[in-house]
Amino acid sequence: MSDLPPENPNLTLTSSLHHSYSRKQKSLGLLCTNFLALYNRHGIETIGLDDAASKLGVERRRIYDIVNVLESVGVLTKRAKNQYTWKGFSAIPAALKELQEEGAKDTFHRFYTNENVKVSDDEDDEEVSSSQPLSSCQTDTSKPGSLPQSSDPSKIDNRREKSLGLLTQNFIKLFVCSEARIISLDEAAKLLLGDAHNTSIMRTKVRRLYDIANVLSSMNLIEKTHSLDSRKPAFKWLGYNGEPTFTLSSDLMQAESKKRVFGTDLTNVSVKRSRTHENATERRIKMKQHAIADSSYNQSSDDAHESRGYEFGPFAPAAGGTYPAARLEDNSKRAFDVENLVSDYRPSYQNQVLKDLFAHYMDAWKSWYSELTQNNPLPDTSKRH
């Protein structure tokens, strides 16, 4: 008697598309949603990685992915080995603010500097060599004996240098430190790694970007879209608009309790890959959570005009003068002072990245504007009656 349970534990969901392995049900984003549904409630204070892994029915590796990006946004902080402290969504505004200040101050430094892009800029093809210092940014707490006495500061942690967490923060800075509302995938990749040549590196980075985007999406900080050309995929910054509604699927709950009883209270849930295995992972659930599609805090501009890879918010960039400060959604939901700070701050696009971004803005804006004035005064919401 085979102990293999039917391959379809869940009752008929929407259109039972048969068995078959489905990636969507195991996506990082979904996992993240479940993770949040599980821990985003009061009473939660500490989160154990093992606990999370077993409750969600996944290997630890996946938990690391989620936790790393959540930590980048302040929702979590590492407390000790194997355990994190839950901070909640309310910690997001502050984290964003910090990223914003950080990014503005240091302007990202030189990691992704040269590698130039078009735009007027010398240094056409520089080698830039490979070793890039990039000492870990601040943000970290005091470290005993700052600066490792190692005779190799530039390689102590190239690890951190390529970490998911750092990549996440830089990705977010792209939005928070500029007027960009939408950034295409490849532009983001290019800007972030500064290694546009070398398909291999790029590919890997893009994979990571997808990972990040998935969890950020599940938190509704961003949304996946694509450029107007509908050619290139892109990400739209939504900012923090309150906590999305996480619905913990009943499936998970069931699975969870079941699993608990089953034993495996701690440590590994390794079942060993075995291809047809479907261990606990099958218990993943899928929920809709399509809510928060977007309220109507959007001004008139909505998200219609996009260009190559960038898009600005509701305001139009003033021609070579003062730029309205970037502001997050100004929905008067709660009083977050992110805006406050930002509105007083003037973006100093003195670095490559921002400069490049602005160049794109202008270009994009110009074409958009001309198009707008030429065609319709306002696309508006013309509903076919």
Add this chain to the structure above:
DNA sequence: CGATCCCGCCAGGAT
């Protein structure tokens, strides 16, 4: 097909 991105090997680091 190309865009997405899951899976888990395995290298470094902490204990």
Add this chain to the structure above:
DNA sequence: ATCCTGGCGGGATCG
């Protein structure tokens, strides 16, 4: 050494 972390990229899926 054992266990925790988490880069990394092969290759399966999706659109």
